[in-house]
Amino acid sequence: MNEDWVLYEVFIRSRSGLEHKHVGSLHAADARMAIEHARDTYTRRQEGVSIWVVRSSDIVASDPAEAEELFEPARDKVYRHPTFYAIPEDVKNI
Amino acid sequence: MYTQALDSPGGAAAADAHERERLERFQERIDRDEKIEPKDWMPEAYRQTLIRQIAQHAHSEVVGMLPEGNWITRAPSLRRKVVLIAKVQDEGGHGMYLYSAAETLGVSRGELIEQLLSGRAKYSSIFNYPTLTWADIGAIGWLVDGAAIMNQIPLCRCSYGPYARAMVRICKEESFHQRQGYEIMLTLSRGSAAQRAMAQDALDRWWWPSLMMFGPSDAHSVHTAQSMRWKIKRFSNDELRQKFIDVTVPQAEFLGLAVPDPDLRWDESAQHYVPGPIDWSEFHAVLKGEGPCNRERLEARHAAHEAGRWVREAAAAFAEKHQEPLRAAQAG
Numbered sequence: 001m002n003e004d005w006v007l008y009e010v011f012i013r014s015r016s017g018l019e020h021k022h023v024g025s026l027h028a029a030d031a032r033m034a035i036e037h038a039r040d041t042y043t044r045r046q047e048g049v050s051i052w053v054v055r056s057s058d059i060v061a062s063d064p065a066e067a068e069e070l071f072e073p074a075r076d077k078v079y080r081h082p083t084f085y086a087i088p089e090d091v092k093n094i
Numbered sequence: 095m096y097t098q099a100l101d102s103p104g105g106a107a108a109a110d111a112h113e114r115e116r117l118e119r120f121q122e123r124i125d126r127d128e129k130i131e132p133k134d135w136m137p138e139a140y141r142q143t144l145i146r147q148i149a150q151h152a153h154s155e156v157v158g159m160l161p162e163g164n165w166i167t168r169a170p171s172l173r174r175k176v177v178l179i180a181k182v183q184d185e186g187g188h189g190m191y192l193y194s195a196a197e198t199l200g201v202s203r204g205e206l207i208e209q210l211l212s213g214r215a216k217y218s219s220i221f222n223y224p225t226l227t228w229a230d231i232g233a234i235g236w237l238v239d240g241a242a243i244m245n246q247i248p249l250c251r252c253s254y255g256p257y258a259r260a261m262v263r264i265c266k267e268e269s270f271h272q273r274q275g276y277e278i279m280l281t282l283s284r285g286s287a288a289q290r291a292m293a294q295d296a297l298d299r300w301w302w303p304s305l306m307m308f309g310p311s312d313a314h315s316v317h318t319a320q321s322m323r324w325k326i327k328r329f330s331n332d333e334l335r336q337k338f339i340d341v342t343v344p345q346a347e348f349l350g351l352a353v354p355d356p357d358l359r360w361d362e363s364a365q366h367y368v369p370g371p372i373d374w375s376e377f378h379a380v381l382k383g384e385g386p387c388n389r390e391r392l393e394a395r396h397a398a399h400e401a402g403r404w405v406r407e408a409a410a411a412f413a414e415k416h417q418e419p420l421r422a423a424q425a426g
Binding site: 003024026027030 | 134135183197202204
């Protein structure tokens with residue numbers, strides 16, 4: 001059984017001025033082929049002006065089991081949002 | 095599942111309780127309409143159900159290129175030809191999105207391809223029918239892609255994130271497929287007597303197989319109840335089939351073509367079309383490998399896989415030689 005090519009994650013910038021966004025993954029023998037396959041697979045309808053490919057094995061991700069300790073602490077810090085502060089209607093431009 | 099846990103000290107009861115609790119928490123997440131992502135814990139049966147369904151879906155897209163590819167060199171005009179090439183290329187792309195989604199569940203691309211080539215994996219029964227005339231290309235786009243859209247739109251809300259995202263992408267592209275098919279049927283049905291007859295013949299042959307695409311009726315569908323509980327499926331086979339019939343019959347009437355079902359009638363009180371009985375023996379025969387083109391389709395996949403072998407090997411050898419990463423592309 002032949003081995004699969006390396007798995008790459010694909011990120012596309014949909015137009016200049018916007019960030020690259022993850023769109024999916026694909027297999028390729030090398031990075032150049034990954035770009036070419038990404039172009040054929042993910043940009044057949046002008047979805048992008050720039051492509052990033054990253055080996056999936058190079059991505060370090062947070063563990064879903066740790067989601068609570070990572071993200072919960074932000075929940076009770078509502079004072080980080082502008083709507084936390086009551087300003088009289090008469091005050092303008094703030 | 096998780097039988098290895100039973101060997102641990104503390105025994106089966108503790109492991110069972112722990113397992114039950116995890117299952118309950120998982121179901122609560124589903125009930126809250128949370129999406130499940132690849133690294134989240136999931137029951138093994140949920141994982142296996144998704145692998146089976148997504149892989150079958152991927153195989154269907156890839157095998158689905160064959161009946162239409164059959165007409166690329168014989169398309170009646172350059173416009174029809176570029177459209178058909180684009181459509182067939184889309185189907186290949188859909189297969190790629192779906193294989194990628196399946197791989198997030200821990201199955202390898204190689205295994206999936208191997209399952210297709212060895213005949214162990216199933217793909218949609220519809221692609222085992224031949225494309226005998228140009229009108230079949232119209233009928234496939236209109237009916238087969240139309241049925242596929244009906245099936246796929248609810249899958250955009252599937253509980254498994256990568257599958258749902260792949261489906262959003264696919265559904266966006268699928269609409270062009272159906273419209274180009276209907277346009278072919280419209281042109282033929284407004285054409286000469288011979289063209290109209292060709293369109294009618296295509297509808298006659300594709301109507302029933304299209305209805306069977308939704309799968310066995312609810313009473314005989316083995317997986318439906320659990321898949322609905324897990325929100326992999328949102329509607330039952332019969333509900334989707336009914337929706338398809340209700341939207342498609344008026345489209346056939348507009349073409350001036352007759353749906354090949356003598357029992358079909360409009361039920362005014364229910365506001366639905368009621369079709370005649372479906373011949374499920376045909377469906378099961380095609381699934382078992384006895385359809386008109388089962389053998390031909392698999393042979394074509396084998397031939398493509400073998401013919402591409404030297405390309406894959408050459409690319410791998412080239413990559414081995416030039417390990418230098420592509421810096422230019424990374425600069426983006």
